[in-house]
Amino acid sequence: MKRVFNFSAGPSMLPLSVLERAAAEMTDANGTGQSVMEMSHRSKDYKPIIENAEALLRELMGVPSNYKVLFLQGGGSLQFAMVPLNLGAPNAAGRRRASYVDTGVWASKAAEEAARFMDAKVVASSKDRAYAYIPAAPAPDPQDAFYHITLNNTIVGTKWSKLPETGSVPLVADISSCILSEPLDVSKFGLLYAGAQKNLGPAGLTVVIVREDLIGKAAAETPTMLRYDIHAKEGSMYNTPPCYAIYVLGLVLEWMKASGGVEAMGKRNLEKAAVLYDYLDSSRMFRCPVDKEFRSLMNIPFVNGDAELEGRAVKEAAAADLVNLAGHRLVGGLRASVYNAMPREGVVALVDFLKRFEAANGR
Numbered sequence: 001m002k003r004v005f006n007f008s009a010g011p012s013m014l015p016l017s018v019l020e021r022a023a024a025e026m027t028d029a030n031g032t033g034q035s036v037m038e039m040s041h042r043s044k045d046y047k048p049i050i051e052n053a054e055a056l057l058r059e060l061m062g063v064p065s066n067y068k069v070l071f072l073q074g075g076g077s078l079q080f081a082m083v084p085l086n087l088g089a090p091n092a093a094g095r096r097r098a099s100y101v102d103t104g105v106w107a108s109k110a111a112e113e114a115a116r117f118m119d120a121k122v123v124a125s126s127k128d129r130a131y132a133y134i135p136a137a138p139a140p141d142p143q144d145a146f147y148h149i150t151l152n153n154t155i156v157g158t159k160w161s162k163l164p165e166t167g168s169v170p171l172v173a174d175i176s177s178c179i180l181s182e183p184l185d186v187s188k189f190g191l192l193y194a195g196a197q198k199n200l201g202p203a204g205l206t207v208v209i210v211r212e213d214l215i216g217k218a219a220a221e222t223p224t225m226l227r228y229d230i231h232a233k234e235g236s237m238y239n240t241p242p243c244y245a246i247y248v249l250g251l252v253l254e255w256m257k258a259s260g261g262v263e264a265m266g267k268r269n270l271e272k273a274a275v276l277y278d279y280l281d282s283s284r285m286f287r288c289p290v291d292k293e294f295r296s297l298m299n300i301p302f303v304n305g306d307a308e309l310e311g312r313a314v315k316e317a318a319a320a321d322l323v324n325l326a327g328h329r330l331v332g333g334l335r336a337s338v339y340n341a342m343p344r345e346g347v348v349a350l351v352d353f354l355k356r357f358e359a360a361n362g363r
Contacts (some may be wrong), residue, residue, distance in 0.1 A: 001114055008324035008336040009154050009299060010177070010198040018134070018251045018341075029247075030055050038245040041240050047130035049247050050236070056253035060262055061111040061179075062210055063186050070208040070228065071236040071246055076176045078226075079193040079206065080113035083172055086223040086229075087191065087214055088145045096219075098145045099123045101164070104131045105330060106155035108176060111148070117219070118145070129157040132330075133291040137164035146190060148168045152178035153197075155328040157335065159292040163188060170214060177298050179207070180256060182266030182342060196245060198298070199241045199339050201252050205245035256340065265340055269297045272338050272347045276300050285358040286334070299344040303333035311335055320353050322346075 006013040029036045032045045032184050038044040054069050062071060072078075096118035100111035114120035124135040131153065140147045147166045152159040163171065167315040170190025178192040186192065190208045197203035208228070216229045224230055256265060271282035277295065280288045286302040288295065304310050310333055314326045327333035333338040338347055 002321075004321040004323045005349055006323050006344070007264075007329070007336045007338070007342070007346075009335065010195070011203050012337060013341045014248070015253065015255045015341045016199065016307065018248065018255050021251055022248060037244050039243060041243050046127055046243060047103070048264070049148075049243075049250060053246050053250035053253065056250060056257060057058065057207070060253060061184065061189075061209070061230050062254060063147060066209075067186065068210050068212060068214050068228075068232045069213065070210065070231045071241050072208055072231060073242055075203075075206055075340075076195040079110070079174070080110040081117070082226050083110075083146070083148065083191065083193070084114040084120065087170065087172065087178045087219045088114075088219065093104055095119060095146065097121065097141070097143060097146060099140050099169075101125070101135065101137050101149045102127060102152075103134055103150055103158060103160075104156045105328075106154065106176075107148075107150040110150065113214075118339075123324045125232045126158075130289070130292075131158060132289050134158055134160050134294045139341045140166050140169040144169045144170065146172045148172045148174075152176075152181075152296050152298055154192050154337075155301075155331060155335075157288070157296045157299045158291075159298075160298070161293055163360055165222070177339075179338075180262055180265065180297070181212060181269050181298055183262050197208070198248060198302055198337070201248040202245050204242040205249060207249075228283065242256045252341075267296075268287060268344070269338070269340070272342065272344050273297045273300065275344070275347045275351055276336060276338070278361050279354060283354070283358060286354065289333075298339055299335060299337050301327055301331070301335045302332055307332060309361065312361075313354075316357060320349075322350050322353055325350075334343070 033237055079235055090096050099121050102122045111120050111122050123138050126133050126135045142321045147169050151173045156207050173189055175192050176194040177198045179199050193208045196205035210228055218227045280286055280302050286304055288302050317325050325334050327335040
């Protein structure tokens with residue numbers, strides 16, 4: 001069986017043991033004589049699957065009891081609309097207003113989408129230096145409905161090293177590319193959301209963790225399918241949920257728990273990232289364009305400036321079973337996404353390849 005080291009930003013690699021178990025249970029899950037893909041989402045066979053996934057997520061993330069966990073669809077991108085529609089209640093002056101910090105492409109898209117429904121103010125941005133840092137975040141206006149950040153910026157490879165202080169204004173964060181990568185105090189947030197296809201499982205599932213007091217404030221024009229209160233009331237089963245993706249999420253969470261949980265995962269991720277960053281900081285061919293203070297543990301971009309050479313590096317790496325290293329189409333260069341399922345050996349293999357490539361092509 002051939003397996004490559006997959007550095008894709010998403011969908012990303014999954015733990016081999018998870019894939020093997022899913023394969024073993026493909027036609028007969030838990031002795032039911034059927035695949036999870038075939039189960040009715042309201043059956044007695046499926047109920048423990050979704051309940052187990054939620055319970056494990058709550059346990060691993062330390063989700064307080066006054067938060068709802070929702071299993072939705074539409075990716076993080078749909079949350080760009082659902083957040084303002086559900087949390088953007090008018091303030092005392094009758095205005096619907098929120099603050100956004102622009103730290104990259106997805107943060108910018110979130111603000112742009114919110115602006116369709118409310119006054120979405122971009123209160124800080126790092127666009128002036130191609131998003132190579134996290135800007136100082138000003139205090140929110142107390143009249144704001146929420147304060148939105150993108151905790152880890154997948155394309156440019158930055159992360160918040162310190163959360164902004166927002167007082168009574170709910171802090172909302174897109175954590176799609178860093179969920180469960182290191183400990184996170186859920187109680188500091190009003191709402192968290194994440195597409196599953198990076199650290200949680202296959203594409204098709206979106207996880208939303210929302211404080212209960214923020215539910216039930218949706219704008220009147222909000223479509224039924226986009227209302228958090230509807231999904232919370234129906235236990236994420238207002239309509240058919242992404243059943244198989246939730247099943248795989250449960251397997252991934254079981255793997256994480258058996259691997260030591262989030263704290264152990266965070267330590268391993270620090271060690272993995274250090275292997276690649278140490279090489280890049282000493283390389284004469286490649287460099288990481290991100291300020292050291294704000295470097296991501298999950299998404300590590302590196303550049304040379306010569307597009308032809310970068311393209312050859314990507315092609316030769318793929319031939320060496322190190323795949324999906326091309327940077328995002330909007331920024332170019334190279335990028336290694338080293339999510340939880342990426343073993344340290346994969347990062348070491350990448351660094352060994354880059355050293356060989358540099359020796360063969362140095363000038």
